[in-house]
Amino acid sequence: MQDPQNSSHNNEWLDHLASVDGKEENKTHFWGKEPSCLISNSSISSRRFTVGNGTNIYNSTIIPALESAQCEIIFVTCFWARSSALDQLSATLVKLSTKANSRPNGIPKLRVRLCFSSCSLIQKLSHTSSPAGHIYPPSKWQSLGLPPPSDLSGLDLQVKSLFFLPFSVMHPKFVIIDRQRALFPSCNLSYESWLECCLPVTGPVVTTLVDFWHNVWARNDFPPLPVTASEEVSSTPPPSEASPSCTTILLPSPHHRSPHFRPFSTAASPPLTPLNTYLLHLFATASKSIKLITPNLTSQPVIDALVTALERGVDVEVITNRRMMILEQLLTSGTITEYCVWKFRRRYRKFTQLRSRRDSAASHMEEGQARQIGKLSVGYFIPGIVYKRSHIKCTVVDEEVIVLGSGNMDRASWYTSQELGIALEGRQVVGDLWRVINGDESPYREVEWLDTVK
Template structure:
């Protein structure tokens, strides 16, 4: 499992990000292959060794748990076959750091933190996302770049932005530079270089044809902090999730960003790369904030939320927390339920009235949650590179192996929240866990699947996948009692709303096992993510953080109370009727026709 070759790979003294400091004219990909080679080694069948796995990571003073370490070993073993499959320099895959802030809420609350981080940048911003559309989120990023330039009059800041807008040129090269004329067009609407004289902006697109979508979503600022998120730059009705990371793990995320970028950074970046490669990481903003300052209570404060026409940036994260929470608190004449309904309706295409029970004052929607730990915790990069061909051979990647290992070695509980779940490997792993007596809770989004997933071999809808899962369990056996399958229900509702209505959807992607190890990032549990998309995820080893994540998720939705599906895998109302929008289980021909149309629309919209 842990070969001599793997130990050698993970202990090379140089990394892509460190070498770019000396050779910025060389592309990150060229540097990677020079450092680690591209020879594929056969995976070893050697016995698992705790000590040998520890040699493969830079854990600092932390002590990885057996569950985490086993998952890391399974994920890292993929590097024997392909050192680049995890899109990070192998020495940076296993690391440590803190997760001082978690955001669980509407997309705009995630972007508010990202924009605050951008305007406080001193040297560099690397923003990688999938979908980029004209939207409130996009305008907030645009405005942040203008504000960053205004603040940076004494020094220039390098900003690199990458998204996925597929074009014919991707047939020859997945990486496509985006010209200033294109990025200032209405379709992208970023500021011209003239508007941001103190910012060196560079924009690119990535797509590995035909199916290798750039689906990762993260931002690295100054090489000292990173935001790993579930959301794109668009307006929608989604509940999203983001974690802010600080410490040595940020070096790995910056390394990944450079590998995603792919192209050489140019001679002008040489000084910047040297500064970032030598930065001391670990003393983040929240380390200097007292815990009492992070409580969400609002005491008669009138704090206007950050919006495109209201650029209210904050001086630190504690101030951000207070401002965002003020927007979720009841205004004059509002109940907590009405306040939550107001906020969740703001970006939804369809405005819906509240249907859920009144919210207790101490249970109000709380999007910004402090997850700061007293010391660093073990953190690993468990990502996957893009794979374009139309087959399912590219499955042995760190992301997939980490997920499977955690479920396979779970002893008490598995919690999964994802927009969609329809791949057989994870379904079979869940069945095995249930058979062992493990409690498995799965929160999906009703109707969220792309129509293309109806094509045979693409996994089907969430409802079909849930029915398939139930069919693999004995009807009256104890395993069924251990499975808790739910459809997402918004905090202000008492029933799931089909995603086609664009009113209440959930885009969170998280796996928590035994309440102590969690994986969060961009990866779904669908065919596209498992076999094709470029994804970035982090695996965190901390009961404290995992507990805060689970509590925050449960607090900000009503899924547990009202989302349980019936015995046939379909959510039904009190009269036994499926939720509005449910299309049933189409046959093969209908699935092909509907799915083909969905795939065409997906490619047309470049949806991520």
């Protein structure tokens, strides 16, 4: 297998992180000295990749993973709310505690770390600005909808929140089981009936994910796994679900408390985080197609990069939402998705018309010499009874790279929120996952496509 860290494709975007600005941006993070540590391998099975609403994903994927834990659960979400998902989590914690209490003497308690960023407006406004966050004492667990401490005696449980005013929410969602397996759901621990997905992974990328969690959440709370318990854990999925390894890149995007908020002026350049840098590199080097599924589209650097790709002949397809979290968009971006889409399509129309006039004037050019403009397709997700909004974040470039995770193509994700993406490289894995998201039975088959710009 080719060493993923030595590919010319990855060397190009890593060079940006090694630049003067890139080093300054990333110097306090574990990847700062050697960004290539973010590149590894993982095993992915498209049969275990889930699409549905949050309740479906908890039922089918997250809860069974939690129940399989032998020694440690790391659970990270952004928004924590009373919901059926929280009820499922609480019942599972009680079940795990009972199971742990029945272990022979000498076996340590099951270690559980529950991490979240937001549960209410009051919680965010009153939250500590310390990077150590706020640890909830057991007496406050029930106020979060968790069982009483007496029902969780078999667990070494800690509940922590992190949030930094004004807009720096910790937006990633992931679960790590025994530091061997990981899940990347797009859904929060919440009640919304949105279209979501969940990617399970095994392999070396999980170790990098543990490093990320440690860097953000654990600090002085990171003991090694008990040897007696870790010996019971297998990192290998069942043979029927095993799949070849593919190049996998963990793409953190740390939060920024200074948002450079200028809604009515030219946008400042986005921070050179791994996620931002990798996505901009993908957009700049795409040769055939870019497909985006994003809840919102308010990031000006993204729109600029897509316009540039269209000008050089790359087809661009965007699926987003109407009227999703309007107040939040206005507070963090000073605009909304619908207005940005309108401006995006107007820019495309203008340079398409300009190119057409230039080509007509250059009648002496040989046929085929003029460069073709890419096709722009923009569609809005159609709300239904099962799915009220689309909440999947997915980028596919040239059918060779797919990026999933927490990052939206909006200003908050690109400038202020902490985000986490995972990129998978390889035509087979990209095709398999895209067919699950956009297959024959997918809700994305009923998108409200806007008229083609003429």
